[in-house]
Amino acid sequence: MKTRKMAIITTVCLFGFGLLLTPTMVFSENLKVGAVFSVTGRTSFLGDPEKKTAEMVAEQINNAGGINGKKLELIIYDTEGDATKTNLAVKKLITKDKVCAVIGPSLSGTSMAVVPLAEQYKTPLISAAASYKITWDEKKNKSRHWVFKTPQTDTMAVEAIYTHLKKRGINKIAIASITTGFGKSGHGELVRLASKYGITIVEDESYGPKDTDMTVQLTKIKGAAPGAIVNWSVGPTQVVILRNWKDLGMTEIPFYQSHGFGSRKNIKLAAGAAEGVFAPLGAVNVAELLPASHPQKAVTMGYMKNYTAKYNEPLSSFGGHAWDALHLVAKALKAVGCDRAGIRDYLENKTAGFVGQHGIFNFSTNDHIGLTFNEAFLMVVVKGDDWALAK
Amino acid sequence: MPMEKITFANQLLQYLITGLTVGSTYAMVAIGFNIIYNVTEIINLAQGEFVMLGGLVMVFLHVAAGLPIVLAFPLTVIIVTLVGMLLDRLAIRPIRQPSVLTLIIATIAASIIIKGIAMFIWGKDPFDLPAFSGRHPIHFLGAVIQPQYFWIIGFLIVIVIFLTLFFEKTIIGKAMSACADNPGAASLVGINVKRMILLSFALSAAIGAVAGITITPISLMEYDRGAMLAIKGFGAVVLGGLGSFPGAILGGLILGTIESFGAGLIHSGYKDAFALIVLLGALFLRPSGLLGSIEVSKFKRF
Amino acid sequence: MLRIRKLPIIIFALFIIVFPLVSRLIPAIQNYPDLMIFAGIYSLITIGLSLLMGYAGQISLGQAAFYGIGAYVSAILTATYGLNPWFCMVIGMIVAAIVAVLVGVPSLKLKGHYLAMATLAFGIIVFIIFNEEVEWTGGPDGMSGIPGLSLFGFAFDSVEKYYYLVWFFVFSVFVFTINVIQSRTGRALRAIHSSEAASSAMGINVSRFKVVVFVYSAILASLAGSLYAYYLNFINPSTFDLFFSIKLLIMIALGGMHDIWGAIIGAFLITFLSFEWLHFFEEFEVIVYGVILLLVIIFLPQGMVGIPKILKGLFNKKVSNG
Structure with a gap:
């Protein structure tokens, strides 16, 4: 009698746990990438185009057959530009959603709030914010091991x-x-x-x-x-x-x-x-003005056409940071699969010459920004309703 | 035209002019606060959202839908007025046990909702409105004045005259004032207090809309501008004394002028802090604001 | 009324102890202890604020400033000067207390909306200082390199360990505050809330009591700020802005302001609503948040702690009808 009761309880418990566990089981075949952007709030002008761009890039990759036959699953959380919310979201992405890598956050402040987490949980983070401090540890005078970033400083x-x-x-x-x-x-x-x-x-x-x-x-x-x-x-x-x-x-x-x-x-x-x-x-802002021989001409024109067609709004250069970050991660995933340390090593050593929206990236052990100013920026001047290259 | 050299006196004059115009917008928000406060003793923290809506609805009607300004202007005011009345019906009237805290939270909740809906409709980008009479600045003793400034100050004066006449000469206006003094007695003599409260929200929203329409050509407008305007307006109304219309105008102009002189002469990063420090100092010396009456404030519930 | 009911407190303590153990077993709520840490940090502030608002009847729209003072004093003294974190936490509380006296003595003479504006102005001024004094505070990009907490070689370096630390503080403060409310001081406070004139006639030094409660709430907020800084190892000014002060008010209103339990329930609910549960609504999140808030204010004027009373009322009605 007692054993039967126990058996029933155990079955019910196991079933209950099974239900809770199933969703993660089914989708574990996907390659998960986490993203944290300030989609709403005061800094939504950054996060909004970043989110749209990341969704578009993921869709394009999946429509083209995914990465090595696996689907790229993008999990995006809105940070509202708030340090606390960003910190919680990144922890959730790493420990609960078990993503392979994280892209974002959009702001230098929120990026600094999650840099310690990337190091603590040994997960690659590709920030979409400006400050050089995000990747450079001033106290130790070297690059942070797990953190990269795509925007110019x-x-x-x-x-x-x-x-x-x-x-x-x-x-x-x-x-x-x-x-x-x-x-x-x-x-x-x-x-x-x-x-x-x-x-x-x-x-x-x-x-x-x-x-x-x-x-x-x-x-x-x-x-x-x-x-x-x-x-x-x-x-x-x-x-x-x-x-x-x-x-x-x-x-x-x-x-x-x-x-x-x-x-x-x-x-x-x-x-x-x-x-x-x-x-x-960045080149992405002035794609049409670039000479055909410019190395970024093709990627920037492609991005601009796709983005304006999909969202029916002018391109914002900030979205380009998410484009660069997600493409870099996708490249690494294709090469090494969902291996956090592998992705990090691949980003640092194997992505040299990657042609992005905001420049040609050359990461190295001591440079997790990978850009130099004379190729990252073009001086432009406003003429009429548009940009013109400045002399 | 070569750029003329600017003297220190020119600079001071420019600070004064800028301060007075920025202050006029604070004053307009402050007047909106006072109308509702005078009838209900509520500080409506959604007041800034009326200003935001005024600007954005006008952009929609005038720029997007192409209505001429003489038609778009009143239509915008009417739409925002309706929002103000809805605010009273949906957020304020249903509250059965009003206290300072519940009323403040209710108006904050309302402002969150209005802001969210505005974001949904207009998105997050700022919008522009053509200036009413062009963008050619007027030069005056070496200082520069935007023509739109005169519209702002003009509307402020019109609103003040209108309100003074309304509250002192009309029966409805007098009835509204009576509600503020003693709601119990007011309803005893047959005044419909609820209707007066509704009217106060309508009036206040209308004035907010006018403020929004007139400042958008200068400062653009986006969905989340309301909170900052509400804070500045709240500061102006408290500095001047709650409930006092001359106080609201004085408070707004003083705040605007301190900000502009503080930024120009001392440190622009701390300009908001200067204004608030002066406000605190004034409150500590005169706990009921510059033109508020201590005797009257004793009878107020909040 | 004066007896402290022990049973709910014991249940509360047991819940705190068991919660992380249970959540570890259920994948869907695995990250909840992390959220609970913030709920705990906010509870520390709301307990003080609830005493100030619900019992002493004074409104404060500047509580984020004290939270920020605790965080920044701890951050600057540890990260820049390398002092002991626990020592800095105490310094933070002392600084907050001194500021509270300086601001509280003139401010608390003000009434209603004037007091609201004065505390709001104070909060904004402190926020501007955090933002502008870049050399000290790092400006809007914030300060990093803040150490974690450890005690006798035991480091609070995981979510669970920090959870127990934070809730140990919350529980101690909670029990202490409940005892204060039931003491003579608490009676005096309630008297002030119902009628200042009457209580001052009874010989209660009204203005001194108000300042004392204000200082107590500032000390608690400062403690919360230090715990926040040591947990995130990073702070920036926007965490301590006016909107956080308003969020605290919302917590109090949602939980119920005439009850210390309400302070904790409100902090808990707002933390989970704004960080986790409303995520589903994406862009509509703010609208849903606003609507929930409005509905609670309209239908539950006593906050969440009023629910049992309403249910009891409904039940009694049914019984008497039947």
Whole structure:
């Protein structure tokens, strides 16, 4: 009697567990890749195109037969740009969803919040954020073993702008930046690299992400009479400041935007005020302008066509970071399968020369960024409603 | 035209002009707060969402649907007014045991919902609206003024005159004021308190819509702008004294001007902090705001 | 009323102990202890806030600032100066207490919406400082390299170990707070909430009591901030912004503000709703979140802790009808 009862209970328990376990069993054939992007919230301008791009790339890979016959399963969590949420999501991807690798997060701040997890759980992480600190451990003075990233760093963007300024003989500049991670990080690099290029910063202004008017900051800058203005921001503020710049009759002072200006929507929103503005942009932003011989011509044109056809909206350069990250991971998966250490080694040693949206990647033991500024950025200038390559 | 050199006096004037215009938008939000507060003693934290909706609905009607401005403007105000009335019916009236906390949470919940729906409809990108009378800036003593600034200040003045007449001369306006003073007595003398509350939400939403329509040509508008506007407006209304219309305008203009002078003369990264420190200082010296009456505030429940 | 009911507390303690062991066996909730750590950290703040709001009747929209002060004091002193994490945790609580006195003494004289605005302004100012003082705080990109916690060579380096650490703190604070509420101090607080004039006539030093509760809530928030920093080994300002202060209010309202149990239930629910359960709705998540909030406020004005009472009411009605 007792044994029968026990047997029934055991069966029921096992059945219950079986039910809970089945879903993971069935899909374990797939190659799982985790992704964390700030799809909603204040920084959705980054995460939204990244999510769309990653979904599109996964779909393309699967339509073409998957990776070695296996389906690429993309699991995306929204971080809302929040460090806590990102941390929880990445832990869940690694321990519960058991992904082979993680791409994202979208922001430097949220990336720094999960860098320790990649090291702790020995899982490759390919961040889509700018700061060089994401892959470079300053305390140990070497690259973080498990962390890579695909975007250009702010350092590269600043170097591209400063090189251009020097070419034009400008050495006195004013800077304006937004008080978010993007702006502060760019601001830090602008200040740090100025002396290296013989540039003096005569005025240093900032504004908040929801500010509606930058007339005051520009008036102050006007008083300092700089040779050029370098502005570091994303979102509506980078358009409002351009309008204020034009209204204040300051168009004689050349205006440089950061690589955050990389969407044609901004030119349109500026309603004429963007004319003559310079910006360092990745090849992906200016695919049509590239000469046919450019190594990135084919991949950037392909991406642009597919993206605009699928989502019916202009391409944002930020999506390109997800394109690069997911393609790199897919390449590694094809070569080594779902082996976390193998993927990491493959990324570091075997992907040299990978042609991406934002440059040609050459990772190495001490360089988990894999890009240099003169190939990662092109200086462009706004002419009419579009970009033109700047001389 | 070569760029003229700018003097320190020109700069100061520019800071003042910018401060006053930015302050006018805060004042408009603050007036919206006061209308509802005066009738219900609720601080409606969804007030900023009315402004956001005003801007985005106008973009839809005027830019996307191509309606002329004289038609799109009133239509936008009507649509946002309806949203305001819905807010009262769906979020405020059903609450049976109102307290400061439940009412604040209810308006926060409403603002989350409105923001979410706006994101669903318009997406996350900012939108632009053509300026009412062009974008050619006016030069004045070395400072620059956007023509749109005059529209903002103009509408602010019109709204103030309208409200003053409404609350002091019309029967409905007087009835609304009575609800604020003593809702029990008001309903005893036959005033429909619930209808007055509904009306206050409608009026306040309409003013929010006007604010949104007039500032969008200058600052663009996107779905999540509301919260920041609500905070600034709340600051203005508290600085001026809850319930006082002259206080709301004074509070808004002072906040805007401090921000702009703080940014121009001291440090632009801390400009919001300067404004808030002044606000705190003012509250510690005058606990009921600059133009608020301590005697009156004793009778208020919240 | 004055007797502390022991049974629920014992059940609560048992639940805390057993939960990770059970979740380990069920794949679907395997990651829940990780979420529970944050629920625990938030509970520490909401317990203080509930005492301040539900018992002393004072609103605070700046509680995230104290949470941030704890986190940043701990982070800076450990990561930059290499001091002992436990020692830094205590320093964080002392700093938070001092700031709370400086802000609380003038602020708590204000009433209703004026107090709400004053605490809100304080919270934003502190947030701006975290954001702007890049040399100290690392600015918006945050600070990394914060060490974990260990005690006598035992490192709290896994989710489960940290879970037990955090909930040990929550449980201790909970029991202590319940005892305070049932003491003379608690009676005084309730008296203040019902009528300030009457209680001051009874000889209660109203303003001193309010400041003391404010300081207590600040110390708890600071403790929570330190625990957060040592768990994530990373902090950035946006964790401590105004929206977090509002989220705390929502937790209190959802759980029920006149009951310390409500503080824990609210923290638990909001953590799981916003980090896990609503994920399914994707882009609509915020709308669903707002709707849930509104429905609770309308239909459960006492919060979740009011449910048993409502059920009891329904049951009694049925019995008397039948």
